[in-house]
Amino acid sequence: MKIRLDSVLVFSCLAVGQAAAADPAAGRQFERISIHPNGQEWLVSECARTAPDKDDCFILHYDVASGVLGRYQLPGGYYYRHAAYAPSGHYIVMTRMPQTAMGATLDEDALAQAYEAIEIAVMEADGSDFHVLPLARGYKLTPVISPDNSKLAFWRGAPRPQGSKTVVHQHELREANLNGREEHPFAGEYGFFGVGQTQYLDGGTLLFNASYPSKDAEFSTASESFESRQAYEKRYGTSQVYRIARGQRGAIHPQLAALPRASHATADAKGNWFLTAELPGISAVRRAPDGGTAQWPWPANLPATATLSATAAPDGSKIFFIYMFASELGMNGRAIGQLDTTSGQWRAFDFPSWRDGIALPIRLR
Numbered sequence: 073m074k075i076r077l078d079s080v081l082v083f084s085c086l087a088v089g090q091a092a093a094a095d096p097a098a099g100r101q102f103e104r105i106s107i108h109p110n111g112q113e114w115l116v117s118e119c120a121r122t123a124p125d126k127d128d129c130f131i132l133h134y135d136v137a138s139g140v141l142g143r144y145q146l147p148g149g150y151y152y153r154h155a156a157y158a159p160s161g162h163y164i165v166m167t168r169m170p171q172t173a174m175g176a177t178l179d180e181d182a183l184a185q186a187y188e189a190i191e192i193a194v195m196e197a198d199g200s201d202f203h204v205l206p207l208a209r210g211y212k213l214t215p216v217i218s219p220d221n222s223k224l225a226f227w228r229g230a231p232r233p234q235g236s237k238t239v240v241h242q243h244e245l246r247e248a249n250l251n252g253r254e255e256h257p258f259a260g261e262y263g264f265f266g267v268g269q270t271q272y273l274d275g276g277t278l279l280f281n282a283s284y285p286s287k288d289a290e291f292s293t294a295s296e297s298f299e300s301r302q303a304y305e306k307r308y309g310t311s312q313v314y315r316i317a318r319g320q321r322g323a324i325h326p327q328l329a330a331l332p333r334a335s336h337a338t339a340d341a342k343g344n345w346f347l348t349a350e351l352p353g354i355s356a357v358r359r360a361p362d363g364g365t366a367q368w369p370w371p372a373n374l375p376a377t378a379t380l381s382a383t384a385a386p387d388g389s390k391i392f393f394i395y396m397f398a399s400e401l402g403m404n405g406r407a408i409g410q411l412d413t414t415s416g417q418w419r420a421f422d423f424p425s426w427r428d429g430i431a432l433p434i435r436l437r
Contacts, residue, residue, distance in 0.1 A: 102394045102406045104269070105383040106156040108197070109341070112136050115155045115164060118426055131155040131166060132426055143429035144199060147436070157197065158217035159272060165194050165215045165224065187211040192226060194250065195434060203437035205252030213243065217250065218272050224248050225258055225278055227267050242286040243267045245278065245316070259320040268312070269381055271339055276318040279339055283312055285324065313337040313347060331357060336381055340388035348379050356382070356391060356411050371418040374409045389414055392421065
């Protein structure tokens with residue numbers, strides 16, 4: 073049984089080098105890092121890339137201070153992905169997809185059916201009260217919980233049009249009450265082809281990462297010319313960083329167009345944004361609430377071929393990047409890099425093997 077892991081987050085990656093690396097993380101498939109507001113506890117979503125557990129996906133808990141790794145013993149028969157703490161630290165939210173939905177084939181119809189079966193589950197941070205939200209059937213991605221624990225925002229993928237070879241045609245931001253009721257669009261009828269991580273900046277505003285829009289006040293349909301898209305990207309510096317308010321209408325434009333190829337935006341509790349951009353060459357950038365910026369060039373000692381995501385510590389003192397590298401095994405492995413924003417020092421983060429994680433039981437609702 074196989075799952076096409078890289079077909080879910082489809083926005084473009086930023087190339088940062090071509091070096092090969094003999095790395096102990098070769099073959100690992102980190103997907104998402106979420107940090108508890110106490111700064112010491114992590115959630116890491118990872119999928120195995122090597123036999124006998126190839127393509128199994130699971131949720132890990134890591135205590136930074138003690139170095140103890142745990143693996144949540146979630147109900148069997150599903151791939152669990154995209155786990156995130158609520159900003160309060162009280163809840164954990166994640167997606168899951170039935171393993172049997174995939175079967176033994178990778179044809180596009182089977183993938184489309186599998187994505188339609190994705191659900192969103194929530195539990196308390198101690199592993200209690202695990203339950204699946206009664207949301208409408210359909211493809212769902214990167215759920216996040218609001219600061220007051222009352223709402224849930226997530227990407228929903230539109231079904232594939234007849235005759236299209238694209239499994240997920242476009243994505244729309246949706247919001248529901250945390251009990252899974254009263255789902256509705258977060259804002260106007262905006263759609264994006266490729267989407268990434270999302271974060272509540274406050275109770276009514278989202279920071280998100282996406283490629284160019286497929287549907288908004290400027291692009292009325294997904295069939296607009298490629299030349300128009302090129303012009304759109306040129307106008308906004310190919311930025312993939314957006315900010316949107318609940319109920320917003322009208323044209324939506326990328327933020328930070330002055331930073332070429334801005335992407336992977338994440339925010340700390342102080343209102344600083346952290347992201348990557350080409351300045352030239354890939355750099356990490358901090359944008360303060362007053363508009364001031366600081367930047368740190370990507371180091372040669374982290375031989376990445378692309379950056380995939382960024383997660384800021386709540387106090388902004390450290391940024392953690394999931395990046396891709398060319399391994400000696402002839403495959404693209406993933407690793408975690410750390411930037412200390414106080415000292416400006418970078419280092420590889422030696423994350424323990426999921427196989428070493430202790431069992432963390434959960435309790436069903």
